[in-house]
Amino acid sequence: MIAMLIREEAKEIPVFYEADICVLGGSCTGVFAAVRAARLGARVVLVEKQNSFGGVATSGLVNVWHTLHNTEFNREIIAGLTLETIERLSRIGAVAEEKKSHSVGFVLNTEELKIELDQLTIENKVKVYLHTMFVAPFIQDGELQAVIVENKSGRGAIRAKVFIDATGDGDLCARLNLEHRLSSHFQPSTMCAKISGWGINGELQDDMTGNNSLIGLDIREARLLYKDEFNLPEGFGWGRHVPATKDTYMYAGTRVYHANSADGDQLTFSEMEGRRQVRAIMDLVRKYGPDNKIALVSLPSYIGTRETRHIECHYRLTGEDVLYGKSFEDSIAYGSYRSDIHHQDKPGLTLRYLDGEQVYMRPGYPNEVSRWRDKIAVNPSFYQIPYRCLLPKGPYTNIIAAGRMIDMDEDAFGGVRVMVNMNQTGEAAGVAAYLALTQNKRLADIDTGHLRKTMKAGGSIMI
Ligand SMILES: Cc1cc2nc3c(=O)[nH]c(=O)nc-3n(C[C@H](O)[C@H](O)[C@H](O)COP(=O)(O)OP(=O)(O)OC[C@H]3O[C@@H](n4cnc5c(N)ncnc54)[C@H](O)[C@@H]3O)c2cc1C
Incomplete structure (x- = not known):
């Protein structure tokens, strides 16, 4: 009979690098987190398992970013590194804008995006590891002190004071045994x-x-x-x-x-x-x-994953918060993309708009249009994501989540998951990590007013 468990021998491994802030996962979420923290003066290391940055946008081929405006297209709600990257790509003809579209804002040449993200990390002196997979946390004295990674050089550690989990799947949080869940209707994957x-x-x-x-x-x-x-x-x-x-x-x-x-x-x-x-x-x-x-x-380097783990955080964003445009004092990101749920249990998708309309689309059949709520006097034109959704519950005070793993229910996730929104969570995580580091505070204890001010000073729109 084959034993189902084997014991891996303990061994000493080299410390590859020591930084103030370690970001795991290098989609735009992770790159933007790293760049924002580096611009403030932190020593930042960024670890990505693929051969390039960009995550689903590049390695998964998904080439659409949504609008940076509200649903009425009369107010800018997103700027920061998303806008900066669009401007940089525009200079080389690598972006086509579809103005006033609720479905598509910008179509990107995501091969050019890979090169642009390389440039951003180089210009901002971020230490990068490509082809490098995070595999385990290193805990000492009850604290997260390092992460263990593997690449062609073998197994090694990266020490840091603050860690940002931007792996999409929440690999660091999961390996730390922090509470997380997989929705029973998690959105299906797509090979582009x-x-x-x-x-x-x-x-x-x-x-x-x-x-x-x-x-x-x-x-x-x-x-x-x-x-x-x-x-x-x-x-x-x-x-x-x-x-x-x-x-x-x-x-x-x-x-x-x-x-x-x-x-x-x-x-x-x-x-x-x-x-x-x-x-x-x-x-x-x-x-x-x-x-x-x-x-x-x-074909892409990997299949496009829409949804896996969500980490239990200090606040769970709900569909109601999103679709009614609830305001949060600690908001750090904004979005206007409708809730877009690709079904797991039936074909097609359901779109829920901020104006109360709902559309079930099943290709080859007529759209089924209804309302998810009655008409109200004034429709919200955007929604807000609070900082608390990024802060995992549990004993570790120096870890923050960014990207699709943050705490949201299924309806909220439907809208919030898109890249122009996720990018902002990365920027917020990077700035928050810098503030926690320099003020010697737990991530949960930083002053969110100060966080918002620092984000604004660095180019983000804060409402
Ligand atoms: C088919 C499809 C179509 C979509 N269409 C759109 C669209 O049109 N517009 C839009 O805005 N959004 C779209 N989305 C959603 C959007 O792409 C994702 O929600 C978004 O990319 C999530 O960002 P993220 O940074 O959380 O994760 P990801 O983009 O998944 O990035 C995670 C990064 O971490 C790296 N990583 C993972 N694990 C490790 C590890 N252990 N060690 C080191 N690195 C690791 C990955 O390689 C990757 O670079 C689509 C998604 C899919 C799948």
Whole structure:
């Protein structure tokens, strides 16, 4: 019989680096956290398991950032490093803006984004480790003192005084055994793909799906009609052309249901099943889309994970807080993207807007429009994310979460999860880490008024 547990031998490992602040995970959330703390003067180290920064946007190919305005498009609510990055990418033609769109604000060339994020870390003297995976926390005297990482050099430690968990999945919090949960309806993962020959850049695109330029074939109808022939689950597909390319289209049209990306086996299954579905879509278009000479240009480095763990924090943001635009004294981020729930238990998605409207979209069927609430005198035009949602409960006072793992219920997560919002949580975590460090305070004890002022001074909008 094979023993189910083995004991790993204790051994001494080198300390790779010592910093004030250690950020784990280098999507824009993590990079922006690192850059904001470094700009204030902290010595910052940033650890990313992939070969580049950007997370789902780059390694997952998701090339859309939403508007920086409120729902009425008459008030700017987001600036900071999100705006700065858009401006930098604009200078090289790597962004296309879709003004006043509730579905799409900016379409990015996310290969250029990878290079821009490298530049940001270099300019701000952030020590970076790519191809480096966080694997375990190091606790001494009851305190989180270091993290253990692994890369081509082997296993080593990174010491720091404050830690930011920006791994998306909350790997550091989970390994610390901090309370966390996986929603029973966690949103399914999607393998994106870049496909050439999909259509001609610049043609008018459908506001929601962007896919009406697939010549000779209504992809939504075709997928429903031929789903059994190609073993394609019903779900939802959308996409966008890659800015300044002739005809390269990013299509997010697969769905891997009931597979948790924070589980090694299930993630492995998702990757291969996602790729199988991309092949099935290609085969379908090759067979039934006679005018399309499509080619698969690239697959992502990993499947796009929408949702895994949420960390139990000092406050859980609710759908009601978001959809009624509740104000918080300790707000550190703002958003206007509607609650957008990709279903786990049925095809399609449900959108809940701040004006009370609700739309259930199931590709190939008419949209079902209703209301999630009655009309009210004045609709909120944006929502707020409080600092407390980033602060994990538990014994460790020098750890803060940023990104999709923060504490929110399913409805809140539906809207808050998008990148322009997550970016701001990174910036807040970076500034908060700097203040805790320099004031010798626990992250939970910093003055949130001071946090907001410091964020504003660094370019964030604070309302
Ligand atoms: C298919 C799909 C479509 C989407 N569409 C949009 C959209 O159009 N617009 C939008 O704004 N949002 C969209 N989203 C949502 C958005 O992309 C995510 O919610 C957002 O990227 C979450 O940011 P994050 O920083 O929390 O996590 P991630 O982007 O997942 O980044 C986590 C980072 O941490 C790294 N990491 C993880 N574990 C470790 C470890 N142990 N050690 C070291 N590094 C680690 C990862 O490699 C990654 O770089 C979409 C998501 C998916 C999956």
